[in-house]
Amino acid sequence: MGRYIARRLLLTIPVLIGASFLIFAMVYALPGDPIRALAGDRPLSEAVQAQLRAEYNLDDPLWLQYVKYVGGLLQGDFGTDFSGRAVLDTIEQRLPVTAKLAAVAVFFEAVIGLVAGILAGIRRGSFFDNLVLVTTTLIVSIPVFVLGFVAQYLFGLRFPIFPTSGINEGLYSYLLPGLVLASLSLAYVARLTRTSLAENLRQDYVRTARAKGLKPSVVVGKHTLRNSLIPVVTYIGADVGSLMAGAIVTETIFNIPGLGRAVYDSVLRQEGAVVVGIVTLFVFFYIFFNLVVDVLYALLDPRIRYD
Amino acid sequence: MTTSDPVLEVEDLSVEFRTPKGVVRAVNEISYQVGTGETLAILGESGSGKSVSVQAVMGILDSPPGYVTGGRVLFEGRDLLTASAEEQRAVRGPGISMIFQDALSALNPVFTVGHQIAEMFRAHRGTSRKEAREAAIELLDRVHIPAARRRAGSFPHQFSGGMRQRVMIAMALALDPKVLIADEPTTALDVTVQAQIMELLQELQRDTGMGLLLITHDLGVVNEVADRVVVMYAGRVVETGTVDEVFTDPTHPYTEGLMASVPAVEAKGTRLRPIVGTPPDLARIPPGCAFHPRCPRRVLENAPPGKDCDDDVPLLLPVGAPGRASACHYREEVLHA
């Protein structure tokens, strides 16, 4: 098991380097001059511009800039934004917000998605099954930002139950954006659970369990569910990483000061250091949770071999 | 032939599948009995309804699309079909137990074999976790799995095919059932392993006195282990009798065809004669005798009233020795041919 994890860890290194270089190259190598963008309408003197360029290594070739950047990262230095604030500060301040939002979303995704999927899968063709099918199809069809507006309109304006902007009301203010962030994954989880359960219910071992004289609740709740949930649990695990990156839309609509909102603001302001720092972190989380899922999968399914 | 009271009696059992393409009669008014210590073989090719019939007996028919539409299944005199779900459940395991063709797919891949066997004791007798586990190890030992204590902690995929079927048998025998249904227990196995498994089943039957209902298409297996045989074709019983009688002197052209299509040691050098044609699609069973399109003895013209092979369904009627029956209009002729 330990060797298996070590091997998987090694494999993630080139991916992490590749992805972070990709971000770095996009932000720094493509047309558009961050210094001029920063200056905006105010003209900066040549001297000041040159000094800024030197400070941010903008005159080095791209690969050297990247190596210097990674060298900094390894020492915990994510660089500074144009106002001189350390990017790490921004991350430390905003990570808990995004983490909380993602946690709320995963909670909704798992609880609602699983329950809906299990009930639909057990009674295929029933009214509830069709309801789940139609609802999930609709949810998947509505883009998340539209869903955000629908949620704000319904629960913020029509029936003012939830706060629709900011995080001033503690965990309560995370509920609506969390649900919106979870919506797409929630629909997938419900669908996946339904299909997986229905597929497993047709397996021979379910017939064996019935032939053993086990209670229907044990046949489904233990024998079938234990097998059906393997793909679902791994999906949810891998989704945690994606949810954090997906927060960019939700945090923007609901005005939540998390990492996604920071990326959005920094992209518009062309704050390269902040964008690269946070997005690299997103990639790291994505890879990390995929690694967790690989391990989880091996633990859940005895047929998987570690070597 | 045993004379004891039958433990399991199936009377006029009918099963149909309701599919989008129409209703399919998979099992048509079949009857048979299994006595204590007796081995009854149900012989038939795929699609003859033999597996479906025992699934109906076991109460594990996939429903929908399968439905029992008539008949009785008497276990120790009680009709299981009209019993409550709870009563039926109580019979599965301690009363009737079942093993399947493919043990790899029939065992749950994510639980250890020890756990799956112990589950029988836990579910039916409320045995403690520890005792159930000990009992499971004992059972594994009884079906001759080496290092049973260690192997109890293994998962099904870690066993060979033959060992897996032994696990299956151990699980089925956990609660000393009165009847064991074995649905093609050796089909998925190598020939040498097949023989070992059949030997094991016979050994266990001798020890426990259980009735054995063996579903198979293998004439050799039937000849070796069964006392009586029920031959099925297209959802109906076409012939029944003791193995000796049926094998030496069949009374139905289908059975005749089966005997002629397998090599027999004493008939070395003679040509095998396969049955011409293919088994019928159950959604389109031929009218009259279902076997008539393939039957070398069919009479289509100038048949006496009520004996026209493509019009009149032949009933299962006594022929020859007591206890024998055949569903052929010309059973007497076939018997004495």
Added chain:
Amino acid sequence: MTDQRAGTERRPTEGQVTGRPPEATDRAEGWAATTLEAKAAGSEDIGEASLWSDAWRSLRKNPFFLVGAVLLTVFLLMAAFPTLFTRTDPRDCDLSRSADGPSAGAWFGYDVQGCDYYANVVHGAQVSVSIGFLAMLGTLLIGVVIGSLAGYYGGWIDSLLARLADIFYGLPLILGAFILLSVLPDRGVLEVALALVVFGWMTAMRLVRSTVVSVKEADYVQAARALGGSTGRVLTRHILPNAVAPVLVYSTIYVGTLIAAEATLTFLGIGLQLPEISWGLQINSAQNRLRDAAHLIFFPSAFLSLTVLSFILIGDALRDALDPKLR
């Protein structure tokens, strides 16, 4: 009794189809085996044809497919010939009626500039559908080429391409395209489509790769190769046709995903730019008017969602029809 034969539709797969679920079907057994095998072999060449005709039969009866097909037809027509739906010029604006609500004269009301909103929303279909199809075609092109290379040659090429896909998977579609578009000086239909291709080709590639891997060792492929078929010919004639069904299902649903992604990017202010007419732009410029002019958000959102829905409905129905296992 005799009526049983007549009047029953003959299906090409009959013989293997009994009423029982496939799992319950016994193996081809004993002496019956040879006849069964002969039958199966004989039906192989009609297998492909019957896959599609069976699929069509089940599609025709699927209400989800019918709804999707009607919706899709409407939106494709709207994209190609917007004047079929409205004669009003979307750029004929009058500030005095800014953000007026729906009325008999203007079904969808007026936007902030006082332009007829129905005309604007109708004309918005064009760029959405164009970007959806353009990006899908680009994705397929890359997916098929890279996927075939990786699957056919295997080895280090496969590993390298797999790692490359992993790298791009690290950046979700919206996030990657968002950053890429933010550094492009001009952003039109082509640029947005390109950004969506760059960060979205991986799944199509894996799909093609896995099909290629699964059939490249098949006997008929080996035979074609042994008979001296060139790599390109073996790939296009014998291997890739197997990928048509899964790729068709995937790309149908994916067009919907791409349309939603474009609208999201444009809404975030980093996709299409004015004076383009697009649903994303319309929702973007109305985002602060939810309280007093909800119709400005509602109508483009509804059209956008229905367009995405039509692709998903058709894709789902296709998958169910082409893969009976999942039914």
